[in-house]
Amino acid sequence: MEFDQMLVNNADFLRPFAVTLTRDSETARDLFQETIYRALANKEKYNVGTNIKAWLYTIMRNIFINSYRRKSRQNTIFDNTPNEIILNNNKNVVQNDALAQLNMKEVKKTIFGLPEIFKKPFMLYFDGFKYHEIAHMLDEPLGTIKSRIHFARKILKKQIHRF
Template sequence: MTALEFSYVLQEMSKQLRPFAYRLTKDSEDANDLLQETVLKAYTNREKFSDGTNLKAWLYTIMKNTFITNYQRMVRRNTFIDTTDNLHFINSTDNLAENLAHSSFAMKDINEAIAKLEDAYKTPFLMHFRGFKYHEIAEKLNIPIGTVKNRIHIARKDLKGMLKSYASKY
């Protein structure tokens, strides 16, 4: 395959690579950078590509490896090393002590949110939370199993709405 043909095929394939780049980076600018870097690496290493093999898979592999390398480089760059005698990694989680204050606030908020649920939704939800199976809840409350599943689903949805401030924290 000539350089011109390879360039044309690479340009066509880049349209298919863009969604994968976005899934990896979760940011459109970073996805564009990753795509550009992948295309550049593929073009500069085009002699390593064997005709008759799967170009798409080759490009996806280049992109994935480039993303992993960039991520590892970023993590290393953000790791600070203390040069005192004991040589600790500042962002090391080996000896992490937490006072768990945030969890007591969260549990208080969760319990308050559960208390706000209507009894029709709260009872099946709490039974399921405590380990009861759907069919056991249905028998105990004398309601169809589909109703049990629906009420648990609605309770979860309502709780998720009431506790959305915790969505990105945990």
């Protein structure tokens, strides 16, 4: 059976799982669409004979977890006072949104200017994946991935020092 047809035949069961994870129908719809998109974008990674439902569940769960991690990082402020309190805040840390947008645009431009060998592992790390997950996805040794992410950070730090 062709991959696309298997995907269509097995996609409907994902909708209730998305609602269970997100507890919001609008967010669940977005999660479902992102899962289908990622499955299609990575169909060459699907091994024939593998349980496609389990494969799709895993993709959806990983997207949900990474999205949650990203949102958590964006809304957490670390207070460096001696008591090390973590404050959750849903407000912007930067008061000048225009300046923040300009700075973020420069940062993104710098990240996308990284050599491909460093950019790909760094972007996966930035998206919330662990070193060992990245090593598995890129089929590289763990030490190589750690090294590439380290060098990407070094390059970015040197180029973005003005912020």
